Structures are given as C-alpha cells and as structure tokens.
Amino acid sequence: MHKILRQTQLSPNVIRLDVEASRIARTRQPGQFVIVRKGEGSERIPLTIADARTDEGSISLVIQAAGKSTRELVALQPGQFIQDMVGPLGRATELIAQGCALCVGGGVGTAVVYPIAQGLHRNGVQVISVIGGRSKPWVIFEPELRRLGEVVVCTDDGSYGRHGFVTDAVKDLLSQRKIDVVYVVGPVPMMRAMAELTRPLKVHTIVSLNPIMVDGTGMCGGCRVSVGNETKFACVDGPEFDGHLVDFDLLSDRLSTYRQIEQQVNARHEEACKIGLNR
Amino acid sequence: MNPRPSLKERIKIERQSMPEQAASDRQRNFKEVNLGFDERLAMLEAQRCIQCKEAKCIAGCPVLVDIPRFINFVAEGNLAAAAHSLLGDNALPAVTGRVCPQETQCEIECVRGRKGAPVAIGYLERFVADWAYQQPNQAPMETAPPTGRKVIVVGSGPAGLTAAGELVRRGHDVTIYEALHKPGGVLVYGIPEFRLPKKIVHDEVERLKQAGVKIECNVVVGKTYTLPELREHFDAVFIANGAGLPVFMNVPGENLKGVYSANEYLTRVNLMEAFAQSDTPVLIGKRVAVLGGGNVAMDAARTAKRLGAEKSMIVYRRGKAEMPARLEEIHHAEQEGIEFEFLVAPVEVVGTPQRWVSGLKCIRMELGEPDASGRRRPVPIKGSEFVIECDVVVVAIGSRANPLLTSTCPELKLNKWGFIEVDDQGMSNLPGIFAGGDIVRGAATVILAMGDGKRAAHAIDDYLKTK
Ligand SMILES: Cc1cc2nc3c(=O)[nH]c(=O)nc-3n(C[C@H](O)[C@H](O)[C@H](O)COP(=O)(O)OP(=O)(O)OC[C@H]3O[C@@H](n4cnc5c(N)ncnc54)[C@H](O)[C@@H]3O)c2cc1C
Ligand SMILES: Cc1cc2nc3c(=O)[nH]c(=O)nc-3n(C[C@H](O)[C@H](O)[C@H](O)COP(=O)(O)OP(=O)(O)OC[C@H]3O[C@@H](n4cnc5c(N)ncnc54)[C@H](O)[C@@H]3O)c2cc1C
Ligand code: SF4
Ligand code: SF4
Ligand code: FES
Numbered sequence: 001m002h003k004i005l006r007q008t009q010l011s012p013n014v015i016r017l018d019v020e021a022s023r024i025a026r027t028r029q030p031g032q033f034v035i036v037r038k039g040e041g042s043e044r045i046p047l048t049i050a051d052a053r054t055d056e057g058s059i060s061l062v063i064q065a066a067g068k069s070t071r072e073l074v075a076l077q078p079g080q081f082i083q084d085m086v087g088p089l090g091r092a093t094e095l096i097a098q099g100c101a102l103c104v105g106g107g108v109g110t111a112v113v114y115p116i117a118q119g120l121h122r123n124g125v126q127v128i129s130v131i132g133g134r135s136k137p138w139v140i141f142e143p144e145l146r147r148l149g150e151v152v153v154c155t156d157d158g159s160y161g162r163h164g165f166v167t168d169a170v171k172d173l174l175s176q177r178k179i180d181v182v183y184v185v186g187p188v189p190m191m192r193a194m195a196e197l198t199r200p201l202k203v204h205t206i207v208s209l210n211p212i213m214v215d216g217t218g219m220c221g222g223c224r225v226s227v228g229n230e231t232k233f234a235c236v237d238g239p240e241f242d243g244h245l246v247d248f249d250l251l252s253d254r255l256s257t258y259r260q261i262e263q264q265v266n267a268r269h270e271e272a273c274k275i276g277l278n279r
Numbered sequence: 280m281n282p283r284p285s286l287k288e289r290i291k292i293e294r295q296s297m298p299e300q301a302a303s304d305r306q307r308n309f310k311e312v313n314l315g316f317d318e319r320l321a322m323l324e325a326q327r328c329i330q331c332k333e334a335k336c337i338a339g340c341p342v343l344v345d346i347p348r349f350i351n352f353v354a355e356g357n358l359a360a361a362a363h364s365l366l367g368d369n370a371l372p373a374v375t376g377r378v379c380p381q382e383t384q385c386e387i388e389c390v391r392g393r394k395g396a397p398v399a400i401g402y403l404e405r406f407v408a409d410w411a412y413q414q415p416n417q418a419p420m421e422t423a424p425p426t427g428r429k430v431i432v433v434g435s436g437p438a439g440l441t442a443a444g445e446l447v448r449r450g451h452d453v454t455i456y457e458a459l460h461k462p463g464g465v466l467v468y469g470i471p472e473f474r475l476p477k478k479i480v481h482d483e484v485e486r487l488k489q490a491g492v493k494i495e496c497n498v499v500v501g502k503t504y505t506l507p508e509l510r511e512h513f514d515a516v517f518i519a520n521g522a523g524l525p526v527f528m529n530v531p532g533e534n535l536k537g538v539y540s541a542n543e544y545l546t547r548v549n550l551m552e553a554f555a556q557s558d559t560p561v562l563i564g565k566r567v568a569v570l571g572g573g574n575v576a577m578d579a580a581r582t583a584k585r586l587g588a589e590k591s592m593i594v595y596r597r598g599k600a601e602m603p604a605r606l607e608e609i610h611h612a613e614q615e616g617i618e619f620e621f622l623v624a625p626v627e628v629v630g631t632p633q634r635w636v637s638g639l640k641c642i643r644m645e646l647g648e649p650d651a652s653g654r655r656r657p658v659p660i661k662g663s664e665f666v667i668e669c670d671v672v673v674v675a676i677g678s679r680a681n682p683l684l685t686s687t688c689p690e691l692k693l694n695k696w697g698f699i700e701v702d703d704q705g706m707s708n709l710p711g712i713f714a715g716g717d718i719v720r721g722a723a724t725v726i727l728a729m730g731d732g733k734r735a736a737h738a739i740d741d742y743l744k745t746k
Contacts (some may be wrong), residue, residue: 023503037460043558044460044551068558084460086497214468214551214559217458217499217679219523220543224534231527234682250534253634257536261560 002036002082005058009135013065014108016050017072022057024087029238030119031093031208034059035216036073037084046235048112049088051144055202056062062111067262068269089216090239094206095119097177099180100126102173103145103167104194107167108132110141112208113185115158121148128152128177130169132186136160167193179203184243188252195243200235205243209234213252226250280524283354284326286588287391290675294396295324302614306584307457309472313377313405313609318356321406328398329459338402339388341730344368346385353403362411362657364667365404371729372443373412373479374466378574379726380605386645386651397542412482420490423450428514428743431456433500435683437725438463438519438716440483442739446517449740453491456498459548464521466725468550469542471578473585476547480677481596483699487662501684506712514746518699519732522717524681527674528570532628537636541675548582566590566641569627571675572602577609579673580617592667596624596644602657612661619636622646622657638666678722696721705735706742714737 006018023036033048051060058120065071076082093116101120105113110131117127127149133139135157145151152169153161162169167190173179175199184194198205211223211234218236221247225234232238299305305312316324328350332696336346345368352361365372366625368400379385381401389397428451432439434459461467482616488494497711500506500520525540527533544561551559567583569576572595583591593612595602598621602609613619620641627640642664680697690698692708698706698721699714706713713732717723 023498041552041557073691084459086460087502089499089502107356118538156517214546215459217502217523218683219525220546221525221527221540222543226534254534254536257562258560265558265560 002085003065003129003144004042004054004076004080004082007076007078010062010111011138013074014111014138014140015063015065015228016057017061017063017073017076018053019082019085020057021059021085021087022054023242024085024180025052025054025057025059028052028088029092030095030115032058032088032090033216033239034061034087034230036074036082036086036091038076041060041083042072043082044084044216045069045196046089046210046216048115050111050114051118054141059084060278062108064108068265069182071269072126078161086216088182088234091237092242093119095123096125096181097123098125100128100178102170102179103127103129104170104182104184105129105131105141106166106190107138109208110139114141114144115184116185116265117145117148126172128179130154130155130166132166132190136145151241152188166190167197170194171197174198174203176202181206182243183240184208185228188248188255190245191243192248195246195248199244206240207243207246208240209238209246209251212249222231286329289326289329292323292327294327294399295320295402297399297402299611299621302616305473306615307587308492309585311476312473316390316402316406318358319738321353321403322356324399324403325350327391329352329391329501330410333744335388335390336398339385341384341724341726342369342733343360344372344385344404349404349407350398350400353407358407358410359414360583361407362414365407368410369404369729370444370733371437371483371725372404373408374437374475374483375726375729376401376403376408376420377475377479378605378724380724382606384726404592412479416556418488420444420448420673422448422490424454426743427451428452429454429512430515430739430743431509432517432519434458434464434520434716434718435462435484435494435516436519436521436716436728436731437466438521438728438735439464439517439526440487441489441729442517442519442526442715443732444490445733445736446739447490447492449736451743452647454493456496456500456504456581457494457496458520459550460496462494462496462735463699466582469575471545471549471572471582472554473581474578499683501687506684506688507623508608510709510711515731517735517739518615518707518712518714518718519716519728520681520718521699522678522680522686522722524680525674526677528625528676530625530627531637533629533674535628535630535634535636537670538672539672541569541571541673543580544673545575547581548586554582554586558664564588564669566592566669567593567671567673568592568667568669569673569675570594570639571677572604573596573675573677574604576607576673576675577604577617578614579610579675581608581615582676583616583671584617588671592620592624592669593617593668594620594623594639594641596622597654598622598646602656616737620667623637624657624659629666636670638668640664640666678717680718704738704741705731706738711742711746723741
C-alpha cells in the first residue's frame with residue numbers, strides 16, 4: 001500500500017501525486033517508470049517517476065487523465081492509497097557526460113523529461129528545455145526546469161511564450177547552437193515530428209515510447225515496438241530508443257488496440273459517477 | 280466398515296471416471312471442469328490399487344510420493360491418515376493432482392495399466408488434498424526453532440513456494456520476492472481457473488504465511504534489488520523466477536493488432552481477471568487461432584471459447600500424437616468443440632488495411648526424418664499455402680529464459696540459452712545462490728519445479744549449517 005502524501009493540480013487535466021515508495025525512491029534513475037494498480041480490479045498502468053525524495057521516501061507521479069484508470073488516480077486525495085506499485089522498471093536514460101542537451105517535452109511528457117534534465121544537469125551538461133502546451137494553463141514543470149537551465153516555452157495559441165509548436169523552436173535552436181543530443185517525450189506525433197526534424201541534421205535523438213504494458217518485466221510481449229526493424233519490448237529494452245530508428249506508425253497503431261473497448265468503459269464510468277454508484 | 284474385497288474382486292473394478300461439468304455448459308463459464316471424486320468413488324478407485332511390493336508407480340513420480348501408502352489409507356476410508364501421508368511427500372497435492380501429466384509420469388508405470396487402465400493416481404491425490412484442505416482446525420505447519428539465518432526466494436511459482444515451505448519448516452527466516460502483484464507464478468497468471476481454481480493457490484500461500492514465510496509482491500529482483508545486493512544482506516538466495524520470456528513466430532504481421540503471446544492473453548484473462556469485467560481489456564475474437572500443441576495452447580484455445588469465440592482453433596505443426604499437452608486437456612478441448620489443424624505451420628499473419636488481424640497464412644507440413652528429439656521432423660509441402668480466417672492469433676510456441684534478473688549479475692553462470700547452470704544440489708557457480716524450476720530446466724512442469732524447490736531447500740539447509 002502506498003500512501004498519497006500530496007496532490008497538486010498542474011494543469012486542467014494533469015495532476016501531480018507525491019506517493020510513499022521509499023524503496024523505489026532510493027534506486028530510481030532518470031527514464032525509469034513504475035507500474036501501478038490502484039486497487040482490486042484496476043488495470044496495471046505504467047507511469048514515469050517524475051521526481052523522488054529520499055528524505056521522506058516518496059516519488060512523484062505526474063498523471064494526465066486519459067481514461068478510466070488515470071482518472072481514478074488523479075482523483076486520489078492525500079491519505080488515500082495506491083494498492084500496488086512496482087519498480088523502478090525500464091532502463092535508465094543514457095545520459096551524456098558533457099556538452100549541450102536539448103530536452104523537449106510536450107504536455108504531460110514535460111514531467112517525464114524533467115528527471116532526464118535533472119540527470120544531465122547533475123552530470124554538468126548544459127540543459128536547454130523546450131516545453132509546450134496548448135495554452136498557458138497547460139504548461140507544466142516550467143519553474144522546475146528553469147532551475148536546471150534555459151527554458152523555451154511554446155503554446156499552440158500564443159497565450160504564453162512563443163506562438164507555435166515545439167518543433168519550430170527546436171528548429172531554430174538547432175540552427176543556432178551546437179546540440180549534442182535531443183531528448184523528446186510527448187505525444188507520438190510530436191516525437192515523430194522531432195525525429196524527422198533531427199534526422200537530416202544527424203543529431204542523436206532519444207524518444208521515450210509509451211506502448212500499452214501489462215507486467216513490465218518482459219514476460220508478456222504486449223509492449224512490443226519496432227526499432228531498426230527489430231522487435232523490442234519497451235518495458236525492458238526501453239522505454240527510450242533512438243528516435244531515428246523507431247517505427248512510429250506501429251506504435252500509434254498498437255496504442256489504438258483497445259480504443260473502442262476503452263470508450264465503452266469510460267462511458268460506463270461516467271454514467272456510474274453521475275448516478276453516484278462510483279466507489 | 281465393510282471388509283476389504285479380495286484381490287480377485289479388486290482386479291475386476293474398472294477405472295472410475297471423473298465427474299465433470301457438461302461440455303455444453305462449461306464452454307461458456309470459467310468454473311472448474313473436473314468436479315472431483317466423492318468419497319465413494321475414491322474408495323472404489325483406491326481398491327483398484329493392488330499394493331505392489333515394489334511399486335513402479337513411485338519411480339514415475341518426480342517427488343517420489345509413496346503412492347500405494349496413501350491410496351491404501353483411502354481404500355480403508357482413513358482419510359486423515361491418507362492426507363498425512365500424502366502431504367508429507369508433496370507440498371501441493373491439490374495442484375499436482377490436477378495438473379501433473381500423470382499419463383507420462385506415475386500412471387504410465389502403474390502395473391494395472393498393462394492390462395486395462397492404470398489406477399487414477401492423480402484423481403485420488405486431488406481427492407485427498409481437497410479433503411485435507413476442507414478440514415477445520417488443520418494442524419499448522421510445524422516449524423523448527425529459529426536459526427537466525429535469512430533466505431530470499433525469488434519468484435512465487437511452484438518452485439519458490441515449495442522451497443519457502445521447506446525452509447521455514449527448518450526454522451529459517453524466509454522472504455519471497457515476487458514481481459507481480461499476486462503470488463503463485465504460472466499457477467495464477469497462466470493456468471486458467473477452469474483447470475486450477477485460484478483459491479487452491481491462495482490457500483497454500485496463506486498456509487505458508489501462517490508458518491512465517493514473508494511474501495513481498497511488487498519486487499522485481501534485478502530492478503528493485505539486484506542479486507549482488509541480496510547476496511550481501513542474506514545468507515542464501517533461491518532463484519525461481521521461471522521462464523517468462525515469450526517466443527514469437529518471427530513471421531511478417533506479428534505485430535498486428537490481435538496477435539498476442541499466450542503469456543499476455545492468459546495474464547489479461549487470469550491475473551487481471553478480464554473475464555470478470557475488470558478494467559483490463561482483452562480482445563474477444565470471433566475466430567481465434569492458437570499456435571502450438573502444449574498445455575499453454577490448450578489453455579488459450581479453451582479460454583478463447585469461454586470468452587465468447589465462435590470458433591477456436593489449435594494450429595500445430597506436427598500431428599496429434601506428438602502434441603505435448605496432457606491427454607486430459609486435449610480430450611477436454613475436443614469435447615468443448617476446439618478445432619485442430621495438424622501438420623500446419625504459420626508463414627504470415629495477414630491483416631486488414633487498418634492493421635487488424637484478418638487471417639493466418641499457413642503452409643502444410645509432412646513428417647520427415649526423426650530429429651534430435653526422436654520425433655519426426657515436419658517439413659513444408661511446397662505450394663500448399665492457405666489462409667485460416669481469424670481475428671485473434673495467440674502464439675503459444677514456448678518460452679525462454681527472461682534475462683531481466685540474470686543480466687544484473689554477470690558472474691552467474693548460464694548455459695547458452697540463458698538458463699542458470701546448477702550442480703546436482705541446485706547450487707549455481709556462486710556460493711549461496713541456488714536456482715530451480717523453469718529458469719534451470721526451460722519450460723517444464725509444476726512437479727519438476729516443486730522437486731527442484733524441495734531439493735534446493737535441503738541443500739540450502741546443509742549449506743547454512745556449514746557456513
Ligand atoms: C513507460 C511509460 C511511461 C508513462 N508515463 C506516463 C506518465 O508519467 N504520465 C501519464 O499521464 N501517462 C504516462 N504513460 C501513459 C499512461 O500509462 C496511459 O495514459 C494510461 O495507461 C492510460 O490508461 P487509462 O485507463 O487512463 O486510459 P485508457 O482508457 O486506457 O486510454 C485512454 C487513451 O489513451 C491511450 N492509451 C492507452 N494506453 C496508453 C499508453 N500506455 N500510453 C499512451 N496512451 C495510451 C488509449 O489508446 C486511449 O486513447 C506512460 C506510459 C508508458 C508506457
Ligand atoms: C499456461 C500454462 C499452462 C501450464 N500447464 C501445466 C500443466 O498442466 N502441468 C504442468 O505440470 N505444468 C504446466 N505448465 C508449466 C508449469 O506451470 C511451469 O513449469 C511451472 O510453473 C514452473 O514453475 P517455476 O516456479 O519455475 O516458475 P513460475 O511458475 O514461472 O514462477 C516464477 C515466478 O517468478 C516471478 N518472477 C519472475 N522474474 C522475477 C524477478 N526478477 N523478481 C521477482 N519475481 C520474479 C514471476 O512473476 C512468477 O511469479 C504450464 C505453463 C503455462 C504457462
Ligand atoms: S505428484 Fe504428480 S507424478 Fe507424483 S504422484 Fe502425484 S500426480 Fe503423480
Ligand atoms: S503400480 Fe499401480 S497398482 Fe501398483 S502400487 Fe502403484 S498404483 Fe498401486
Ligand atoms: S509489458 Fe509485458 S513484456 Fe513489456
């Protein structure tokens with residue numbers, strides 16, 4: 001059982017939960033994730049370890065309410081519990097030891113990029129973060145990232161920072177500075193666009209893939225992705241891969257496997273909330 | 280009580296059949312298929328055992344259950360004594376009685392099988408075990424005084440559970456680390472409820488806990504803790520993490536939506552309870568093709584039917600006689616209307632433009648020369664390709680060693696397939712690190728895993744005495 005210590009709303013649909021998990025807090029590394037199961041009957045879902053505090057033995061999860069499982073998690077209040085949490089899973093990020101790195105985050109991906117930026121900063125690498133959201137309230141983790149280096153904020157509607165997509169800002173940066181590596185975490189179309197942008201420039205680009213997972217230990221093969229025409233299990237071989245080798249079509253296609261079933265579940269869930277049957 | 284019938288009369292008794300749920304009912308539910316003997320049937324069946332002086336059946340059992348002894352108690356109607364005898368030899372008789380391949384182990388050796396049918400050792404074992412677990416005020420497991428020695432068991436499948444029980448009995452402080460959120464290994468995530476009710480595993484786990492075994496779920500050794508770390512803090516480690524790495528076919532179309540490994544398919548249904556409308560989804564195919572011919576394949580095909588498939592098919596590259604599944608499972612699958620395509624191998628999974636599975640392209644095979652295993656090797660017949668229409672494909676063609684744990688301890692000696700090498704005591708090349716079950720043998724059986732757990736526990740006990 002893992003107790004919720006704090007719950008903070010970061011954007012209209014993104015919540016940060018600080019959760020007791022001392023064992024995981026001690027050993028986690030940038031890029032790693034946990035799989036949580038809220039309670040009996042809940043799904044097992046993967047979430048990145050956005051931050052950790054060894055002093056209080058907690059980790060932070062930053063969760064975007066997407067479907068039933070994530071909505072139930074963001075509704076948790078301090079003092080309530082997550083029943084099961086396993087981790088840290090996945091490989092740690094390959095962090096460069098010197099030079100300049102671009103950390104690109106879109107939406108909830110910004111929280112996932114944060115521990116990577118932290119790790120790079122610790123290594124003495126110059127970190128530039130480019131983060132985006134649809135409008136001002138959707139931009140998250142800006143103050144945290146500012147502590148690690150320069151931050152460029154982009155909003156789709158121009159309500160804050162630069163008007164436009166993160167790709168535009170990254171394009172400019174790549175033409176102005178010498179960048180050794182780009183880390184990108186965000187929606188699949190954004191990661192794909194970034195990989196296409198850096199490919200002709202031959203800038204090493206690492207993306208964090210988010211396929212559907214079950215066990216997270218390489219046992220089921222549900223999380224398989226194709227990288228350089230080879231099948232990989234994202235939970236153990238990743239979740240980060242060379243963006244220039246990833247088959248993004250396959251990833252987004254497989255992510256849609258349960259879309260129809262999920263829509264039904266969500267509809268049922270909303271109905272249950274309305275008539276007050278909800279747990 | 281009636282006097283025992285004479286030997287002559289006992290020889291005449293026919294093998295009692297297992298009462299089971301009608302195939303038409305059970306096709307659509309997940310309740311156990313076999314209903315179990317009642318006392319009358321069990322006593323009748325037990326009379327069939329002629330109590331051989333040199334009982335061949337015992338040698339067929341990997342853990343050497345004293346078969347005539349417990350069966351004799353059943354014949355006498357002394358179930359308490361039967362239970363005591365059986366449980367002394369076998370830690371999980373309610374499980375093995377249900378899932379052992381008896382027809383190739385104990386029962387194949389039974390002299391009564393030479394003329395007619397062998398004694399139904401598995402059914403009797405199950406009967407005695409179920410009886411024992413139903414008794415109120417069961418005596419708790421007797422444990423020796425604490426030795427102060429701490430042992431870690433990695434994995435809570437049959438190997439891990441058996442070892443933990445043996446070790447705690449000897450007074451050691453035992454903790455099991457399990458990666459999933461529920462203990463039991465393949466017994467809970469793989470083998471379906473209709474063959475092995477989860478309650479049986481749950482009860483066994485509770486019994487171990489009461490005896491003092493600590494079970495920590497959600498701990499992945501290799502991630503949460505590393506093996507070298509455990510070695511430092513504990514006196515011995517028993518690795519029983521199974522062979523959880525699915526093998527795929529390596530054909531085009533394998534990543535289409537609707538292609539599952541058997542591990543994923545069965546985990547979604549069993550562990551995550553997709554059959555009971557939990558939050559975990561699973562695709563319900565109209566026509567499901569399952570590749571493989573072992574127990575895993577039978578379980579997947581029968582699960583598909585129960586989830587609502589109109590057609591559920593086994594696609595196997597050899598013939599019926601070569602299928603490694605338990606006879607009873609094949610028989611039950613046939614009764615439930617599972618269809619079989621023998622001597623057929625997949626060459627491609629075909630899909631719709633939206634990349635959903637729409638069929639399995641196969642090639643027909645014929646049996647050629649015997650291969651290394653002595654079985655005739657299937658060879659493709661040129662030009663015989665055809666497509667089996669289906670919307671879900673489940674791949675159940677085996678599993679390999681999962682490198683997650685072993686890769687974090689490079690000093691640990693593995694064989695060329697990645698399985699851990701151990702000596703005849705079950706110890707690896709690293710002192711104090713033992714291993715057993717599927718991670719040593721490759722995908723094998725529950726009883727062999729248990730046998731390994733027991734042997735390693737004894738070896739660990741000896742090892743701790745010398746240290
Ligand atoms: C390694 C890894 C790390 C992740 N880290 C985070 C994180 O830090 N914060 C966070 O909010 N989310 C993260 N995700 C995504 C998160 O796991 C999914 O959003 C979640 O499983 C959706 O569950 P649901 O029941 O709420 O939504 P569902 O109803 O299951 O799905 C809602 C929508 O999301 C899509 N979806 C389903 N599964 C995933 C998935 N695994 N990834 C992306 N979209 C999915 C569906 O197709 C559907 O359109 C991560 C995923 C992975 C694999
Ligand atoms: C569907 C199916 C049907 C089967 N049917 C039969 C049958 O009818 N009869 C029969 O005799 N055999 C059957 N088998 C085979 C039998 O189940 C296995 O041989 C047996 O379970 C092996 O036991 P084990 O203890 O070695 O490993 P497992 O049962 O595989 O247990 C290993 C456990 O270790 C855990 N683990 C893995 N890695 C780690 C880690 N790094 N840290 C912590 N924990 C970890 C796993 O989650 C798992 O719980 C079947 C197998 C399957 C898959
Ligand atoms: S454990 Fe298995 S092999 Fe041994 S007697 Fe029982 S059923 Fe037969
Ligand atoms: S071989 Fe058969 S008849 Fe003889 S003791 Fe064993 S079970 Fe009984
Ligand atoms: S989630 Fe099961 S293998 Fe990756």
